[in-house]
Amino acid sequence: MEPEAGEITSDELQLATRNHGTPLEALRYPITPVGLHYLLIHYDIPVVDEPSWRLEIGGSVDRPLSLSLDELRALPAVSVAATFECAGNGRALLRPRPISQPWLSEAVGTGEWRGVALRTVLEKAAVRDGSREVVFTGLDRGLEGGEEQQYRRSLPIDEAMGQDALLAYELNGRPLPPQHGFPVRLVVPGWYGMANVKWLRAIELTAEPYRGYQNERSYRFRSSDDDPGVPVTRIAPRALMVPPGIPDFMTRRRFVPIGGARLEGRAWSGWGPIDLVEVSADGGATWDAASLDPGAADHRWQWQGWTYDWQPPGAGEYELCCRARDGAGNQQPLEASWNAGGYANNSVQRVAVTVRSGEG
Numbered sequence: 499m500e501p502e503a504g505e506i507t508s509d510e511l512q513l514a515t516r517n518h519g520t521p522l523e524a525l526r527y528p529i530t531p532v533g534l535h536y537l538l539i540h541y542d543i544p545v546v547d548e549p550s551w552r553l554e555i556g557g558s559v560d561r562p563l564s565l566s567l568d569e570l571r572a573l574p575a576v577s578v579a580a581t582f583e584c585a586g587n588g589r590a591l592l593r594p595r596p597i598s599q600p601w602l603s604e605a606v607g608t609g610e611w612r613g614v615a616l617r618t619v620l621e622k623a624a625v626r627d628g629s630r631e632v633v634f635t636g637l638d639r640g641l642e643g644g645e646e647q648q649y650r651r652s653l654p655i656d657e658a659m660g661q662d663a664l665l666a667y668e669l670n671g672r673p674l675p676p677q678h679g680f681p682v683r684l685v686v687p688g689w690y691g692m693a694n695v696k697w698l699r700a701i702e703l704t705a706e707p708y709r710g711y712q713n714e715r716s717y718r719f720r721s722s723d724d725d726p727g728v729p730v731t732r733i734a735p736r737a738l739m740v741p742p743g744i745p746d747f748m749t750r751r752r753f754v755p756i757g758g759a760r761l762e763g764r765a766w767s768g769w770g771p772i773d774l775v776e777v778s779a780d781g782g783a784t785w786d787a788a789s790l791d792p793g794a795a796d797h798r799w800q801w802q803g804w805t806y807d808w809q810p811p812g813a814g815e816y817e818l819c820c821r822a823r824d825g826a827g828n829q830q831p832l833e834a835s836w837n838a839g840g841y842a843n844n845s846v847q848r849v850a851v852t853v854r855s856g857e858g
């Protein structure tokens with residue numbers, strides 16, 4: 499993909515209207531209502547006939563399986579509230595702009611996912627010693643990077659056997675809707691969105707390193723198109739605020755009354771719990787700590803709520819920012835670091851605000 503500096507192209511617009519973001523005011527919900535959760539679909543949404551659907555588990559296993567949805571549902575169920583973020587979130591803010599889905603900062607949402615622990619199914623299939631990777635194949639097909647393919651991604655065996663990965667058949671208490679992967683999808687809490695393969699058809703264990711497109715060519719941090727790069731894995735920390743006050747229709751500039759506003763938002767990281775959220779009202783020159791909502795420790799993979807009472811010193815123009823730090827010590831940068839795919843741009847959110855007397 500050739501990076502661009504100029505205006506959004508019609509190809510990007512076409513992707514943007516299919517793959518919508520989560521409106522930032524929906525950060526108010528701890529669990530994102532289904533229709534407000536962002537979407538990212540590389541090809542087309544498949545229509546799946548549930549009675550004939552099967553999940554095939556094979557490769558280096560002693561007991562290959564072919565499971566119907568009822569058979570999966572009969573296995574012990576687990577639930578996890580997990581925050582998803584597309585690896586391309588923040589891409590359209592990079593300069594030059596890598597051409598792909600042009601996300602600003604809204605490609606994030608939290609779902610209550612229910613299904614079967616991936617480990618339960620892998621144990622049932624009796625994975626052979628020496629298996630290194632688990633390859634997940636979706637039903638959707640398309641062309642990408644000049645290759646015809648099914649959407650397919652692998653996970654290292656240790657991640658797949660960990661406590662948290664899930665074969666989910668419910669979202670927020672209902673069967674998965676078509677756009678989120680009906681009838682079953684993979685959920686890998688803490689990893690960027692691309693790991694959560696939708697419309698699962700097959701799971702294959704391999705003893706060899708997997709070299710398919712979405713692992714080997716697509717989701718990698720590269721300095722240029724020729725750089726082999728390193729894989730995109732877990733989610734870098736980010737805080738976002740609900741833009742305060744009321745918006746101007748076209749520019750989305752915010753109007754806040756002179757008395758100030760209670761800022762609220764969410765913060766998350768795939769590397770550890772959030773331990774600090776800070777707010778700046780001067781474009782990142784000075785920072786002040788926000789209050790974290792209690793109870794975060796019970797929600798390992800769910801974004802963390804925060805609030806901050808902002809009292810502006812007077813009427814005028816402000817740039818509000820927020821930033822998060824996780825328990826592993828990762829902190830959001832003020833300036834983006836560029837890579838060719840436009841991945842993981844977690845530079846701080848900037849919200850233009852006019853403080854004025856009156857209703858706000």
Ligand SMILES: Nc1nc2c(c(=O)[nH]1)N[C@H]1C(S)=C(S)[C@@H](COP(=O)(O)O)O[C@H]1N2
Nearest residue numbers: 537538539540584636649691692694695696
């Ligand atoms: N089969 C399949 N799975 C997929 C995708 C896809 O295009 N096909 N997109 C991935 C990407 S890039 C993201 S960010 C998440 C988005 O999940 P959501 O649309 O349910 O929010 O799904 C992932 N799983």
Ligand SMILES: [Mo]
Nearest residue numbers: 538584585691
């Ligand atoms: Mo994504």
